[in-house]
Each structure stands twice: as C-alpha cells, then as structure tokens.
Amino acid sequence: MDTYDWLLFLHVTGAFMVLGGVVIAVVFNVSALQRERPSEIALLFRLTALAVTAISIGMVLTIGFGLWLVAHVDYGWGEAWIVTSLLLWVVANALGGIGSNRDKVARRLAERLAGEGDAPNAELSARVRDPVSLALNWGSGIVAIAILALMIWKPGA
Amino acid sequence: MVALVRPESWNFPLFLHVLGAMVLVGAVAATAIAAGRGTVLRGIAFRTMLFLVLPAWVLMRLAGQWIDSRENPSDDATWVGIGFVVGDAGLVVLIGTAVLAWWAYRHPERSWPGRAVAGLASLYLVALLVAMWAMTTKPD
Numbered sequence: 001m002d003t004y005d006w007l008l009f010l011h012v013t014g015a016f017m018v019l020g021g022v023v024i025a026v027v028f029n030v031s032a033l034q035r036e037r038p039s040e041i042a043l044l045f046r047l048t049a050l051a052v053t054a055i056s057i058g059m060v061l062t063i064g065f066g067l068w069l070v071a072h073v074d075y076g077w078g079e080a081w082i083v084t085s086l087l088l089w090v091v092a093n094a095l096g097g098i099g100s101n102r103d104k105v106a107r108r109l110a111e112r113l114a115g116e117g118d119a120p121n122a123e124l125s126a127r128v129r130d131p132v133s134l135a136l137n138w139g140s141g142i143v144a145i146a147i148l149a150l151m152i153w154k155p156g157a
Numbered sequence: 158m159v160a161l162v163r164p165e166s167w168n169f170p171l172f173l174h175v176l177g178a179m180v181l182v183g184a185v186a187a188t189a190i191a192a193g194r195g196t197v198l199r200g201i202a203f204r205t206m207l208f209l210v211l212p213a214w215v216l217m218r219l220a221g222q223w224i225d226s227r228e229n230p231s232d233d234a235t236w237v238g239i240g241f242v243v244g245d246a247g248l249v250v251l252i253g254t255a256v257l258a259w260w261a262y263r264h265p266e267r268s269w270p271g272r273a274v275a276g277l278a279s280l281y282l283v284a285l286l287v288a289m290w291a292m293t294t295k296p297d
Contacts, residue, residue: 001294001296005293005294008293009290009294012289013286016178016179019182020179020180020182020186021183023180023187023209024186024187027184027201027209031201040197043197047190047194145176148175148176149172152171153168153172
C-alpha cells in the first residue's frame with residue numbers, strides 16, 4: 001500500500017463513520033419519536049449521542065485526510081467540487097452541531113423525568129418532536145449525502 | 158489511481174454502491190448496539206434488520222454488480238474476491254441474524270438470542286471494514 005492508498009482508506013473510513021453514524025442516529029431518533037416513557041427516551045437519546053461521537057470523529061478524519069489527499073494528488077485547491085465540498089462540510093457540521101445541542105436539552109429533561117416517576121410528559125414529547133431539531137439533524141444528513149455525491153462525480157475536475 | 162480517471166458512466170452505480178454500503182454499515186452497527194442493550198431495544202434491532210439492513214444489502218450488492226459490469230475487473234483480483242465473499246456470504250449471515258433478531262424479540266425472557274444478534278452483527282461489521290479496505294486500496 002502506498003501513501004495514496006493509506007490516505008484514501010482513512011478518508012473513506014471517516015466518510016463511512018459519518019454516514020454510518022447518521023444512520024445509527026436516525027434509527028434511535030425515529031425510535032425515540034415513538035416512545036412516551038422518559039427512561040426509554042433518555043436511553044435512545046444516549047445512543048444517539050454515541051452516534052454523534054462517531055460522526056464527529058468521522059468528520060475530522062474526512063477533512064484531515066481529504067485535505068492531505070488534495071495536496072498529495074495535486075488537485076487544484078480552487079476546483080469547484082473541492083470548494084463546494086468544504087463549504088458543505090462546514091454547513092453539515094453547523095446543522096448537526098446545533099441539532100445535537102437541542103437534543104442534549106431533551107435528553108437531560110428525559111433523564112430528570114425518568115428519576116421523578118418516569119411518567120409521560122407533554123414538554124418532553126414536544127422537545128423530542130421539535131420540528132426545528134428534526135430539520136437540523138435531517139438536513140445535516142442530507143448535506144453529508146450531497147458531499148458523497150460530489151466526491152464521486154467530482155464536477156469540474 | 159482509478160478514481161482519478163473514472164469514466165462518467167461509472168459514477169451513478171458507484172454512488173449507489175457506496176451509499177448502500179454506508180447505510181449497511183450504520184444499520185448493522187445500530188442492530189449490534191440495540192441487540193446488546195437488554196430486552197427493551199430488541200424490537201428496534203429486529204426492525205432495523207428488516208427495514209434497513211436487508212434493503213441496504215440489496216442496494217449495495219445490485220449496484221456493485223452494476224459497477225462490476227462497467228468496470229469489468231479481472232475475476233482473479235483479490236479485492237473483487239473479498240468484495241464478493243463479504244457480500245454474498247454476508248447475506249447468509251444477515252438472514253441468520255434477522256431470524257435470530259425476530260426470535261430475540263418474540264422471546265424476551267431468553268438472553269442468548271440478543272447476545273447472538275449483537276455478536277453476529279459485530280462480526281459482520283468487521284467483515285465490512287475488511288471489504289471497505291479492499292475496495293478502497295484494491296490489492297491485486
């Protein structure tokens with residue numbers, strides 16, 4: 001394996017962690033939407049947070065080894081697909097970061113309610129189904145898929 | 158460096174193949190996590206196997222065959238062999254895991270089916286990582 005192979009493998013590993021993590025987050029997030037008991041919602045949000053950790057590590061791997069690849073392969077730094085991908089990487093991080101912070105508030109509320117009788121709660125239900133959080137999280141995943149498409153088609157390369 | 162000179166007609170099947178593989182990795186990981194968390198999440202493990210893992214496998218495998226017909230690599234190439242083994246033998250593992258996940262869901266009093274689902278899913282995750290390495294670095 002030469003340097004290019006290693007860089008590509010680590011870059012692609014990061015991409016799999018990002019989109020694989022998005023899928024894990026979707027599974028547990030959608031499951032949380034169908035629950036009412038705070039203890040169950042808290043558990044599912046903790047598992048979603050696990051996925052967010054995988055996504056964050058993957059994001060660092062994709063950008064780090066991606067930039068290294070650009071330099072190694074002699075792509076132009078100003079090529080449209082590279083510049084657009086970098087912009088979308090920032091957008092995906094921003095959307096996911098804000099969405100994840102809103103989920104953290106819901107998780108803390110669920111954990112508190114679980115310790116206080118574990119009864120269904122209207123405020124928790126509203127936070128779990130918050131359309132802004134859902135839009136941010138789902139939007140972040142869709143942007144990540146758009147980056148994958150750019151990586152494959154490389155328009156303008 | 159095939160990626161640098163890839164013909165335009167390969168892109169769509171490659172996109173579907175990679176997307177299917179990424180969804181497969183995430184769904185198998187979600188199954189392993191859910192099945193390993195006691196009885197409360199066994200329904201999630203079973204539904205994830207049924208509605209995400211198996212459809213993602215179909216997308217990954219069919220798109221893989223599509224790109225294989227375009228790229229036409231040597232049948233003797235190690236990376237192609239690894240891909241076919243992990244893909245095709247993997248279906249047997251995944252069907253077995255789905256049946257076990259259903260069993261675990263229907264019999265919450267038994268702990269072994271849940272542990273078996275988590276174990277098999279984790280094992281297949283490692284196989285997928287090996288396949289991803291082979292697809293990326295393409296060893297002869």
